[in-house]
Amino acid sequence: MKQRFSVLFVILFFLCAVSAQAADTIKIGVLAKNGPAKVLKKWTATGEYLSTKLGQKVEIVPLDFDKVNPAIESNAVDFFLVNSSMFVTAKVKYGASAIATMINSRQGQALKSFGGVIFTTAYNDNINTLADLKGKSFMGVKKSSFGGWQMAYKTMKDAGIDPMKDFSKVEFGGKHDNVVFAVQNEAVDAGTVRTDTLERMVANGAIAMEDFKIINKQSSSFPFVYSTTLYPEWPIAKTAATSDALAGKVVAALKAIKKSDAAASKAKIVGWTDPLDYGPVEELQKALGVGAYE
Numbered sequence: 001m002k003q004r005f006s007v008l009f010v011i012l013f014f015l016c017a018v019s020a021q022a023a024d025t026i027k028i029g030v031l032a033k034n035g036p037a038k039v040l041k042k043w044t045a046t047g048e049y050l051s052t053k054l055g056q057k058v059e060i061v062p063l064d065f066d067k068v069n070p071a072i073e074s075n076a077v078d079f080f081l082v083n084s085s086m087f088v089t090a091k092v093k094y095g096a097s098a099i100a101t102m103i104n105s106r107q108g109q110a111l112k113s114f115g116g117v118i119f120t121t122a123y124n125d126n127i128n129t130l131a132d133l134k135g136k137s138f139m140g141v142k143k144s145s146f147g148g149w150q151m152a153y154k155t156m157k158d159a160g161i162d163p164m165k166d167f168s169k170v171e172f173g174g175k176h177d178n179v180v181f182a183v184q185n186e187a188v189d190a191g192t193v194r195t196d197t198l199e200r201m202v203a204n205g206a207i208a209m210e211d212f213k214i215i216n217k218q219s220s221s222f223p224f225v226y227s228t229t230l231y232p233e234w235p236i237a238k239t240a241a242t243s244d245a246l247a248g249k250v251v252a253a254l255k256a257i258k259k260s261d262a263a264a265s266k267a268k269i270v271g272w273t274d275p276l277d278y279g280p281v282e283e284l285q286k287a288l289g290v291g292a293y294e
Helices: 002-023 036-054 065-073 084-094 146-158 176-184 197-203 244-255 279-288
Strands: 026-031 058-063 079-081 097-106 109-111 116-121 137-140 169-172 190-194 212-215 235-238 269-273
Touching: 026 036, 026 065, 036 058, 036 244, 058 065, 065 079, 065 084, 084 097, 084 146, 084 235, 084 279, 097 244, 116 146, 116 176, 116 197, 137 146, 137 176, 146 190, 146 279, 176 190, 176 197, 190 197, 235 244, 244 269
Parallel strands: 026 058, 026 079, 137 169, 137 190
Antiparallel strands: 079 235, 097 109, 097 235, 097 269, 116 190, 116 212
């Protein structure tokens, strides 16, 4: 009887320990814009780095576009990394707050901001300006894609163009590369993707830049072609239920990441900095009636 009690006690102790360990797991949701496997490939090293620094298991949780808001609202994740517009939605609707902004690494450049590119083929003589897009077919990435739709939408609206009324057709390709190939193959007249997409595809040998024409091309020290206002890069944010104390520890650990660390190189970033001002992103949402202001 005593032996049976001892065995039962050991089993209960083990189950409690496992339960406590699971409860202590810190979960970071990451937008899976190119699928969950890509998220895990890029961000698992960051999870392992944070686990070591915090002395607590950190799990990376890939989230499809339609799973982001439910995960934040239900506190299924403690922190989350999503595009700047999706963060603003979570901030306004669920009380989330940014704790750091990602410093991206693109073609050897360290970037805290990004934009949208509006383009057609170099051989399309009928489209040279934003006004020329009227009556034409157009493709974005997703309606919830900040760099792959919303930025261009705002730029066109500011120019007096309503894509939903003025274009012959508006489609969404699901992925940035799909949009580029659709324009290249003339399946649509023009399209939009986030900055660095065209340059990345050129570097990979998938396309040639001379085959494309940039519409509303802007000029500045920004190293890639772009057509829209530039907005702050993706933030990592905490949910309303996550303590400031834990957030402070995570921020300190993230800001200590070096460019040479696996947590940076695997994620293709330089590191992290203090959160930038996402006010312009919220103004975009208000102007378009999207995200938190839909």
